[in-house]
Amino acid sequence: MSNKSSKKDLLPFTQAEEKLIHKIVEERVKVETKFPLVFLLVATFGFVAVLYGFEKIIDKIQFFQDQPWWLLITGIIILIISGTTYKKLG
DSSP, X not given: OHHHHHHHHOOOOOHHHHHHHHHHXXXXXXXXXXXXXXXXXXXXXXXXXXXXXXXXXXXXXXXHHHOHHHHHHHHHHHHHHHHHHHHHHO
């Protein structure tokens, strides 16, 4: 029953909506090629903000403050597990 209602909720894009999406994509590509440095700086800021946020969260965990080696070991184990999983998934 929910399967039928979910199919009813999905409506295809109208031609006007498709034109609008196409124009937005074109404009984004134009701006991206005109100002590559701005996009690089924004992406860099986002990446650094995420790392800094993780650092602040980790700083609040007393165990990792007292035992930084466990933090390093935990990080290496997580990288090994995620890399192995990535390889298995292809």
